Amino acid sequence: MSGSTLRTIRQMRRKKPLRQRIWENRYIYLLLLPGLLFFIIFKYVPIYGLQLAFKRYQVNLGINMSPWNGVDNFRLLFVDGDFWKSVRNTLVIAYLQILLFFPFPILLSILLNEVRQTRLKKVVQTIYTLPHFLSWVIVSGMVLNMLSSNGAINNLLAVMGLERVQFLTNKSVFRQLLVLLLTWKESGWSCILYLAAITAIDPSLYEAATIDGANRWHKIRFITWPGISMIVVVTLILRIGSIMDAGFEQIINIYNPTVYEVADIIDTYVYRITFQRPANFGVSTAVGLFKGLTNCILLLTTNWICVRISGTGIV
Amino acid sequence: MERYKYKKRRPVACNWFDVLNIAFMVLFALLILYPFYNSVLVSFTPQTDYIKTPFMLYPKNLTLDSYYIVFESKVIFTGLGVTLVVTVLGVIYNMFLTLLMAYAFNREFPGKKFFLYAVIFTMYFNGGLIPYYLLIKDLGLMDTISSMILPTGISIMYMTVMRKYFAALPEELTESAKMDGASEFTILFRIILPLSLPMVVTFALYYGIERWNEWWNGMLFIKSAFKQPLQLVLRGIIQSTGAQVMSSHLQEAGIVPFSDGVKMASIVVTMTPVMCLYPFLQRYFVQGLAIGAVKG
Incomplete structure (x- = not known):
């Protein structure tokens, strides 16, 4: 069978457009939502917060607004014997x-x-x-x-x-x-x-x-x-x-x-x-x-x- | 059948290897048990005996003094109260999140792979202590009971085992329910969950033990003494030195507590609930892990 025939078969099988398949599964997404929110808030937000490694943290400014300071933190760290x-x-x-x-x-x-x-x-x-x-x-x-x-x-x-x-x-x-x-x-x-x-x-x-x-x-x-x-x-x-x-x-x-x-x-x-x-x-x-x-x-x-x-x- | 086989085999299993092997097994088991025995022993021993005896194998005199001091002090009970709240609410929260996610990931839908990888990625890479600490601070959870509940939501390992459990249920059940027009929620709560009850109970117990043993979030986020969980209270007792242990009105009354005894008694009190649940748990633990291991 040639490649193009295979592709047609696949297309036929996947008749429904993506949007429709998402809509059909809307309740599944709803069930997934609480868990995903948990992972976003408690796992991915801290990963986003890792940018602090390149910043000088100031309490009143928070992670986002604190000024960048390049690799100064690593420089300080790498000279620490402890x-x-x-x-x-x-x-x-x-x-x-x-x-x-x-x-x-x-x-x-x-x-x-x-x-x-x-x-x-x-x-x-x-x-x-x-x-x-x-x-x-x-x-x-x-x-x-x-x-x-x-x-x-x-x-x-x-x-x-x-x-x-x-x-x-x-x-x-x-x-x-x-x-x-x-x-x-x-x-x-x-x-x-x-x-x-x-x-x-x-x-x-x-x-x-x-x-x-x-x-x-x-x-x-x-x-x-x-x-x-x-x-x-x-x-x-x-x-x-x-x-x-x-x-x-x-x-x-x-x-x-x-x-x-x-x-x-x-x-x-x-x-x-x-x-x-x-x-x-x-x-x-x-x-x-x-x-x-x-x-x-x-x-x-x-x-x-x-x-x-x-x-x-x-x- | 099982018993028959075992009886038939028995005479064969008696060469030197078996003897050595069994001796090793029993010895290791005793080694595991000894620290428990030692703790219980010390908790029931009067201080004078403890100091005088060169090496104690069994107690000569028993006393409840150490337990008396433990139960006299309020800290153990406030800790116990906090831990009970955290455990009950925490397990409900854990189970709610984990069951929904396990059920959803058992189905096919666009983007499943992406979400699954996104979840698993967090097993191998995380933000570390400081961003986590600042997050809790920014969420305004400092010094709240919620700071010990919300951050521990889904154990990816448990979720995976649950997912495999759901996958093993006959598909016709959900199919026929769908034909009859049942919604996903009805299917999950009316059909799947009742069928999975033993599994649900098992994982609730797993999470329960984890919650019971939790102290790290408390140590990071809790400042008020009366919100400290039991394990943290216990840690305070263990890390204290000598007569500082449970400085209470007893000391004012001139009774100097036997610090080792009080420490061990607190330990015994703290681990008793886990020990009582353990025999029931063990079987399911093994099964759960077996599913995870063989298929994962």
């Missing part, structure tokens, strides 16, 4: 999270899948997911108590004849501690995603493999792993695409000035310079823009690389 420290901390903590936390739920889901006692499996899975539903405020409360110098962990160390460790003010262990807490809180939750993917694997594959004499390792390696690898790739892309987020809610509730050196991340830095000192909103916005753009670029780059290598991506 800013670069926070960037470094963010990257190091995010890197530790990807290295130590990220693989754990995957491993956990594979091992959980190998548990044949259905009831036990259900019970432990329920327990693993539990901490996810508590706020970091609650978790920090429990943890600050346990890790304090006369808390449970140190008492245990003392009973075993070891020395007490000041976990919460110790710069050399604080980052690892953060990752460990994240693992404690979120492993079970992340695990669900992988378990869902494992459940979607056709059971006959396992049966066939058993008949062919595959042992358990073979089945994990050649059936379970390929079954979840796509989800793993997607999750990894998303994680790298938010590398400039290292867990604000966690850190702001747990850290203290003694460990700012190693745990002050970009988000806590912005919070501190904005709300705990005389604020320069222009500079603070510049940090936000820097962070958002970096995340976006990394997301697109990782996605591009993954599509190149494995043919899977998210966009």
Whole structure:
């Protein structure tokens, strides 16, 4: 069939003009409206407000009328040692999270899948997911108590004849501690995603493999792993695409000035310079823009690389 | 059938790998549970015992002193009141917005793709803290309960799962209703929603827990002490040091509260509602995520 015939068929099928189709769907637009308004007001207006990164904010003039000042905000920012420290901390903590936390739920889901006692499996899975539903405020409360110098962990160390460790003010262990807490809180939750993917694997594959004499390792390696690898790739892309987020809610509730050196991340830095000192909103916005753009670029780059290598991506 | 299979398989599942695996699973579960146990333990322990015992596995004496102080103080109750208001109104607002949008995006209409991408874009890029803060300020929401309700509207993940749920409903239902001249609103509220009731309840609970746990908007926007949500009140208690905890008339009366005990008791009080709801939630959570994961 020639191209022109195809085009005619398409035109015939799409007989109704656009205006008519919009009119026919007017109630759908009406249903869509409240949600769209929400996204416009609370998501797109702040994105529009990012112009403040290139302005000198004056309270009486507002975002729109404040005078432009080029890249002065970025210039001020880039000479601030605390800013670069926070960037470094963010990257190091995010890197530790990807290295130590990220693989754990995957491993956990594979091992959980190998548990044949259905009831036990259900019970432990329920327990693993539990901490996810508590706020970091609650978790920090429990943890600050346990890790304090006369808390449970140190008492245990003392009973075993070891020395007490000041976990919460110790710069050399604080980052690892953060990752460990994240693992404690979120492993079970992340695990669900992988378990869902494992459940979607056709059971006959396992049966066939058993008949062919595959042992358990073979089945994990050649059936379970390929079954979840796509989800793993997607999750990894998303994680790298938010590398400039290292867990604000966690850190702001747990850290203290003694460990700012190693745990002050970009988000806590912005919070501190904005709300705990005389604020320069222009500079603070510049940090936000820097962070958002970096995340976006990394997301697109990782996605591009993954599509190149494995043919899977998210966009 | 299920049970039969499980019994039949059982003798096979007992080599060294299974033993190690199960041991690991149980150990990790205990590790998850221990901090909870520790909090409950400390909240019921008298201060003298807490200081004297080198490492406490089980309590020797129980006391309700810490809980007494928590319930004596007004802050927990004002916080609880605020959080209840925010949770109830907030969940209604969340569900209204999310359901309408999920239903609309389940249909075909000109411009659907554009709107969908516009929505998803906000997952990956946002204005950051300052423009958000100034927006709330410009809207005149500073120090209002609304500042904790309005800015959290639609979770894109929940919306997507709902959309897939709607898509899985038989199409004939809407088609025949349309033939009979039902409007979109009638279809949504009379046909679709009653059919989706378990899903609606589940997501209302998801949102409810998020609302219950919310403190960040409160910390940014709320200045008056009596408008602080529960989590923020709790944060204040946790971050305070030593005897500052709940400075009330008790202290004037010469009773020095056991600060660790009071902190843990406040935590236990705050997390109890979530813990009570959790078992009901878990199943739906898993299902909801499963739909999202497999299809998304």
